[in-house]
Amino acid sequence: MSKTETTPAETAESAEAVKNAESADAAASAGSADETSLTPEATEARELGAAGSQLSTAPREESAVGGPSLGPIGWIRWFWRQLTSMRVALILLFMLSLAAIPGSLIPQNSVDELKVQTFQEKHGTVTPIYEKLQLFDVYSSVWFSAIYLLLFISLIGCIVPRTWQFVGQLRGRPPAAPKRLTRLPAYTTWRTTAEPEEAREAALAMLKRRRFRAHTAGDAVAAEKGYLREAGNLLFHIALIVMLVAFATGQLFKSEGGKLILEGDGFSNTLTQYDDFKSGSMYDSDDLEPFSFSLDKFVGTFERKGPQVGTAREFEAHVSYQTEAGGKERKAVIEVNEPLEVKGSKVYLIGHGYAPVLTVRDGKGKVVFKGATPLLPIDNNITSTGAIKVMDGYRDSKGKKQQLGFNAFFVPTFAGKGNGSMFSQFPELDYPVLALTGYVGSLGVDSGLPQNVYQLDTSKMKQFKDADGNKLAARLLPGETMKLPGGAGSVTFEKDIKEWATFTVSQQPGNGFALAGAIGAVLGLVGSLFIQRRRIWVRAVRGADGVTVVEMAGLGRSESAKLPEELGDLALTLNAEAPTAEEAADAAQESQENTDVSDTSTAAATTGEPVEGAEK
Amino acid sequence: MILAATTNESLAHTANVLVYSSMAVYTLAFFAHIAEWVLGSRSKVGRTAAALTGAGAKAAATVEVRTAEKEKGGGTAVLERPKVITRSAAGRRDVPDGPGAAGGSLKGDLYGRIAVSMTALGFLLEAAGVISRAMAVQRAPWGNMYEFSTTFSTVAVGTYLAFLLTKKNVRWIGLPLVTTVLLNLGIATTVLYTDSDQLVPALHSYWLWIHVSTAIFCGAVFYLGAVGTLFYLLRDVYESKIARGVAVGRAWSSVMERLPAAATLDKFSYRVNAAVFPLWTFTIIAGAIWAGDAWGRYWGWDPKEVWSFITWVAYACYLHARATAGWKGRKAATLALVAFGCWLFNYYGVNIFVTGKHSYAGV
Ligand code: HEM
Numbered sequence: 014m015s016k017t018e019t020t021p022a023e024t025a026e027s028a029e030a031v032k033n034a035e036s037a038d039a040a041a042s043a044g045s046a047d048e049t050s051l052t053p054e055a056t057e058a059r060e061l062g063a064a065g066s067q068l069s070t071a072p073r074e075e076s077a078v079g080g081p082s083l084g085p086i087g088w089i090r091w092f093w094r095q096l097t098s099m100r101v102a103l104i105l106l107f108m109l110s111l112a113a114i115p116g117s118l119i120p121q122n123s124v125d126e127l128k129v130q131t132f133q134e135k136h137g138t139v140t141p142i143y144e145k146l147q148l149f150d151v152y153s154s155v156w157f158s159a160i161y162l163l164l165f166i167s168l169i170g171c172i173v174p175r176t177w178q179f180v181g182q183l184r185g186r187p188p189a190a191p192k193r194l195t196r197l198p199a200y201t202t203w204r205t206t207a208e209p210e211e212a213r214e215a216a217l218a219m220l221k222r223r224r225f226r227a228h229t230a231g232d233a234v235a236a237e238k239g240y241l242r243e244a245g246n247l248l249f250h251i252a253l254i255v256m257l258v259a260f261a262t263g264q265l266f267k268s269e270g271g272k273l274i275l276e277g278d279g280f281s282n283t284l285t286q287y288d289d290f291k292s293g294s295m296y297d298s299d300d301l302e303p304f305s306f307s308l309d310k311f312v313g314t315f316e317r318k319g320p321q322v323g324t325a326r327e328f329e330a331h332v333s334y335q336t337e338a339g340g341k342e343r344k345a346v347i348e349v350n351e352p353l354e355v356k357g358s359k360v361y362l363i364g365h366g367y368a369p370v371l372t373v374r375d376g377k378g379k380v381v382f383k384g385a386t387p388l389l390p391i392d393n394n395i396t397s398t399g400a401i402k403v404m405d406g407y408r409d410s411k412g413k414k415q416q417l418g419f420n421a422f423f424v425p426t427f428a429g430k431g432n433g434s435m436f437s438q439f440p441e442l443d444y445p446v447l448a449l450t451g452y453v454g455s456l457g458v459d460s461g462l463p464q465n466v467y468q469l470d471t472s473k474m475k476q477f478k479d480a481d482g483n484k485l486a487a488r489l490l491p492g493e494t495m496k497l498p499g500g501a502g503s504v505t506f507e508k509d510i511k512e513w514a515t516f517t518v519s520q521q522p523g524n525g526f527a528l529a530g531a532i533g534a535v536l537g538l539v540g541s542l543f544i545q546r547r548r549i550w551v552r553a554v555r556g557a558d559g560v561t562v563v564e565m566a567g568l569g570r571s572e573s574a575k576l577p578e579e580l581g582d583l584a585l586t587l588n589a590e591a592p593t594a595e596e597a598a599d600a601a602q603e604s605q606e607n608t609d610v611s612d613t614s615t616a617a618a619t620t621g622e623p624v625e626g627a628e629k
Numbered sequence: 630m631i632l633a634a635t636t637n638e639s640l641a642h643t644a645n646v647l648v649y650s651s652m653a654v655y656t657l658a659f660f661a662h663i664a665e666w667v668l669g670s671r672s673k674v675g676r677t678a679a680a681l682t683g684a685g686a687k688a689a690a691t692v693e694v695r696t697a698e699k700e701k702g703g704g705t706a707v708l709e710r711p712k713v714i715t716r717s718a719a720g721r722r723d724v725p726d727g728p729g730a731a732g733g734s735l736k737g738d739l740y741g742r743i744a745v746s747m748t749a750l751g752f753l754l755e756a757a758g759v760i761s762r763a764m765a766v767q768r769a770p771w772g773n774m775y776e777f778s779t780t781f782s783t784v785a786v787g788t789y790l791a792f793l794l795t796k797k798n799v800r801w802i803g804l805p806l807v808t809t810v811l812l813n814l815g816i817a818t819t820v821l822y823t824d825s826d827q828l829v830p831a832l833h834s835y836w837l838w839i840h841v842s843t844a845i846f847c848g849a850v851f852y853l854g855a856v857g858t859l860f861y862l863l864r865d866v867y868e869s870k871i872a873r874g875v876a877v878g879r880a881w882s883s884v885m886e887r888l889p890a891a892a893t894l895d896k897f898s899y900r901v902n903a904a905v906f907p908l909w910t911f912t913i914i915a916g917a918i919w920a921g922d923a924w925g926r927y928w929g930w931d932p933k934e935v936w937s938f939i940t941w942v943a944y945a946c947y948l949h950a951r952a953t954a955g956w957k958g959r960k961a962a963t964l965a966l967v968a969f970g971c972w973l974f975n976y977y978g979v980n981i982f983v984t985g986k987h988s989y990a991g992v
Contacts, residue, residue, distance in 0.1 A: 071952055099952060103946060114939065116935055152930050350834040361923075542903045
């Protein structure tokens with residue numbers, strides 16, 4: 014016999030206690046004085062010795078007060094039990110959701126560093142406090158990590174014993190019937206012409222047919238079904254651990270690089286070619302896949318009318334790529350939702366803009382610079398700014414080596430002269446205009462300090478002035494040329510305006526695991542929330558008058574309208590094989606009344622009208 | 630690809646007319662519900678007090694076995710069916726469900742039926758509105774907040790009607806549901822209104838169908854759960870007052886008496902919330918997969934993602950609370966309301982006040 018068997022009276026009581034954790038809790042807190050005197054054996058007996066116990070592997074609640082006076086090991090055990098209790102899991106979960114809030118309201122470095130900078134400039138006083146509290150890096154902060162680490166320790170500490178317990182339950186047998194079946198939430202009885210053994214055999218066969226795990230213990234059949242609920246619940250919690258581990262490996266081993274590519278230009282996947290590159294702490298740059306690709310054409314279309322005029326409609330980057338150096342060239346189109354996948358890396362299309370082509374000549378008409386310079390969009394209509402830098406080859410009218418710099422302001426669709434707005438009216442090249450101001454001197458690129466390619470450092474430069482001494486500024490249409498004063502040369506805005514696109518190349522191992530964990534989590538949840546675990550007992554004994562009395566009762570994890578229905582179904586089926594004896598009506602009536610009398614205080618009426626729902 | 634020019638203006642116009650018509654019909658349903666509640670108040674209902682103070686007859690309920698018994702030998706002795714006696718857990722109040730808004734008044738019930746019919750008609754009109762909007766723009770009708778809101782209320786009403794069709798005891802939701810649906814549509818057609826239009830490239834994906842439809846569905850069902858929870862709290866307070874013998878105002882008592890028992894409301898909201906929780910989990914996962922395709926990372930702590938996560942954790946809290954001693958009942962219910970509050974904030978708050986990658990509010 015399994016150790017789950019105890020005296021039936023105790024059993025029924027425990028079933029009640031388990032059924033009603035509220036009262037159990039009340040008892041626990043009321044008796045907190047003698048809480049410490051409760052020996053582990055007693056606790057175990059309370060936990061295991063009942064027909065209603067083990068319907069779940071949920072840990073028993075212990076009252077938070079009254080720590081042990083046991084010494085360090087006792088304290089550690091007490092602490093561990095607290096940490097792995099449902100109550101603490103609940104509190105940790107709640108804290109996790111609270112802790113996630115600030116990160117959604119305060120700009121985060123991990124999401125948008127530029128926004129963080131703007132915020133810090135605007136809110137000078139709170140910035141140091143926020144920084145101390147790691148509020149710009151909430152999701153990697155010490156306190157956020159502490160909460161989720163504790164939660165996951167708690168989870169593991171909870172899962173392991175529960176899994177063992179569940180395995181034990183699977184190997185054991187459903188607990189024997191409590192003495193008084195009338196105490197259970199669903200109950201039925203009748204007197205039958207069948208012999209007790211016959212009735213029990215019929216019940217056992219029927220329950221097995223219905224895929225209950227059933228066995229006969231003494232004068233009753235004990236059966237249980239719905240173990241998948243527990244399995245689902247364990248699967249779900251384990252899947253959470255898998256997801257976290259996958260998430261963590263992803264963070265440690267990932268790499269992500271950004272690259273701006275002009276139409277017609279190419280890129281090969283090596284560290285030096287990236288504009289910016291981020292990687293996890295365990296990442297090794299030798300892991301970069303040796304692929305390459307070039308941007309053949311970029312197509313962007315935008316809404317031309319209606320209230321959302323100017324909104325992007327379609328972005329397509331037409332590329333040619335090779336999966337390895339010297340490999341076969343293939344064509345592909347990268348769209349916003351459709352990254353290019355090359356081995357373990359994905360190439361995403363992130364943004365696009367324009368790159369006006371300029372030709373710069375010196376005083377003698379010699380071309381010193383010709384090329385497209387990508388400008389950065391500053392609004393949705395792709396009003397763009399940037400800098401054109403002529404590093405070498407230029408000599409001024411006196412023949413002295415100099416560098417040139419131009420601040421550029423570009424609009425793909427100009428509002429028209431005198432229209433008040435210098436900003437672009439539409440993102441496509443309907444009426445492109447380029448405004449330039451020029452500088453001569455040293456660009457400061459040799460100072461060794463990293464320089465922003467989109468900005469000029471004019472500290473060592475002199476701005477070109479026109480004849481009247483005003484700053485020289487020109488607004489050019491494609492094909493037009495701006496003359497630099499004093500025979501310093503000229504700048505031509507070529508008709509051919511190029512487009513560029515930015516790409517992110519990312520490599521993140523562990524995605525497969527994360528997905529598997531996610532699928533496991535959903536499946537586990539479905540099992541855990543939709544399956545009802547329940548027990549059925551059928552007792553058949555000879556009554557005082559020699560007629561067999563069949564009693565059936567059911568107990569579920571939670572009160573459910575489904576259980577009485579199922580019991581009724583089973584009773585009806587069994588009734589066919591153990592038919593009701595003659596004067597059954599009166600006798601059944603009588604026995605019912607008896608139960609009522611004995612339980613007046615607790616006999617309960619639930620409505621006969623089931624509200625069915627998720628719980629089955 | 631289809632460009633903006635294909636937006637069918639006359640269909641779009643029809644869609645708007647349909648939505649406005651549904652609002653008119655819902656308004657009629659609203660007044661019919663009011664009539665139901667008002668007429669029902671005259672009837673005497675005092676079952677709660679009777680049950681709780683012990684004056685009511687003790688009733689051990691029996692459940693009729695639904696399976697039809699086989700006729701035996703041309704109807705000889707019809708055997709007594711085994712009757713199942715049920716009892717709820719000790720410590721629970723045993724209170725019968727209230728009779729519903731009409732409170733047994735025939736006239737009230739008639740108005741109640743009119744209200745339900747009107748709600749059904751409003752639902753059909755609104756659903757037609759959503760569908761013609763989808764046809765007008767030739768895509769899933771979930772590109773901006775106006776479209777979310779109309780779909781959202783359509784699904785909420787549809788779920789309510791489906792519950793009614795399957796004979797669930799949910800007519801008590803009628804009035805609050807219609808009221809909030811009207812409020813929601815009012816906001817949608819004024820503040821949130823966006824002309825029919827195409828999508829930004831990030832939304833061109835079949836994940837739009839999967840992720841957004843399940844998100845809207847979850848929200849609508851969570852909403853019904855939240856209404857149930859709120860009513861549970863009110864009714865539970867009322868019941869415990871009665872049990873303690875505290876006087877309750879007559880008007881309030883008349884309203885409360887007609888609701889289902891606290892235990893029933895609690896079960897209803899638990900089941901509804903628990904049933905959609907796996908779907909909500911799936912919604913977040915689907916969103917993460919989509920984000921992986923669109924933005925190159927499946928999770929980036931974007932405000933929308935953060936709030937979906939918070940909502941998820943809050944519902945997980947609620948489910949845990951129900952399994953934890955000392956947290957059942959009102960405390961757990963409060964958590965459920967907090968969780969729904971998070972969902973609402975994720976919808977209105979994040980779309981309107983917080984900027985992130987999910988900026989498609991169209992407002
Ligand atoms: C990331 C954190 C967690 C999440 C999202 C989570 C979520 C859930 C969900 C959704 C359920 C189903 C509730 C139901 O059956 O109604 C559940 C049940 C359960 N969880 Fe967790 N859980 C988490 C952590 C934990 C931890 C740390 C523990 C350990 C103390 C734990 C122990 C349990 C137990 C014992 C059940 C079964 C309750 C029952 O049998 O009714 N969970 N959890």
